Amino acid sequence: MLDRLREATKAQHEALEGENLANKIMDHTITEAEYQLLLLQNFAAYAATEEAIAPHLSSYSSTKTEAIKLDLESLGVATAATSLEFECSNEAEAIGAAYVVEGSVMGGLMIGKELKNCPHLAHLPEQNFFSGKRDQVKSWNEFLKFLRKRDFSEDEKSMAAKKAQQTFDLFEEAFKIELIKL
Numbered sequence: 001m002l003d004r005l006r007e008a009t010k011a012q013h014e015a016l017e018g019e020n021l022a023n024k025i026m027d028h029t030i031t032e033a034e035y036q037l038l039l040l041q042n043f044a045a046y047a048a049t050e051e052a053i054a055p056h057l058s059s060y061s062s063t064k065t066e067a068i069k070l071d072l073e074s075l076g077v078a079t080a081a082t083s084l085e086f087e088c089s090n091e092a093e094a095i096g097a098a099y100v101v102e103g104s105v106m107g108g109l110m111i112g113k114e115l116k117n118c119p120h121l122a123h124l125p126e127q128n129f130f131s132g133k134r135d136q137v138k139s140w141n142e143f144l145k146f147l148r149k150r151d152f153s154e155d156e157k158s159m160a161a162k163k164a165q166q167t168f169d170l171f172e173e174a175f176k177i178e179l180i181k182l
Helices: 002-017 022-026 032-056 064-074 091-115 134-149 154-174
Strands: none
Touching: 002 091, 002 134, 002 154, 022 032, 022 091, 032 064, 032 091, 032 154, 091 134, 091 154
């Protein structure tokens, strides 16, 4: 299953890495307003996906949406209702979506380590979502164990791969969200 998911999403993963504000954290040029937007974009994507995954995976306990909410609150930004729609119809689809959501922790770990080196963000309190702490990898490791313990049919692998691709599409859509200036 893991190989199938990696193969099905490789191109989308590479493309998405280059298309969002997180790159500005990596090169230390992000402003606080851009960081707030990045958090809001991530909030939209994770809120939609986590809500869709949870009913289908009893062991699923991701808390990314809550971590982002805490970070936004520390910046004085209220989270808004999001218009992104996403759904999982069964366990296989939830596995595909969870692969993207849980796998994102690896990039988030690297981003979190660079956050402290961004001059416009140095004053921020310790962040929860982009914390740079290794304990965030626990849920990814648990997810990998779950995948390795199970045998999946070809249909399940196909459904999971398709939903993983749709999850990347959702993240791409979220990264296009702009702040509306009043």
